[in-house]
Amino acid sequence: MTLDDIKLGQACRIVRVNLGGATGQRLMDMGFTPGAKVKVVRNAPLVDPVDLTLRGYHVSIRHQEAGGGLRLKNYEETIGR
Structure with a gap:
């Protein structure tokens, strides 16, 4: 699943980062790395950000x-791994 697929309040783990260049490096520097837990807190009215x-x-x-560059998995599926 990707960032576009997760719903408000849903928690996921980052499985893979498929972004190269400056954007990929910047996101990884911010902590978007495999194994990190992310949760959607709010979506803007016009989708972004x-x-x-x-x-x-x-x-x-x-x-x-x-x-499309962040591959995610439901958090509940990754507990205990």
Whole structure:
């Protein structure tokens, strides 16, 4: 699943980051790395940006920045792994 697929309040784990270049590096520097838990806190009325919690802080990103490049899995499916 991707960032576009998760719903408000849903928690997921990052499985893979498929973004290269400056955008991919910037997101990884912000903590978007495999194994990190993300949760959607709020969606803007016109879809962008999406407000997430990640590693204990809030971050807002545009879907086009990370939409298809972050591969996610439901958090409940990853517990105990």
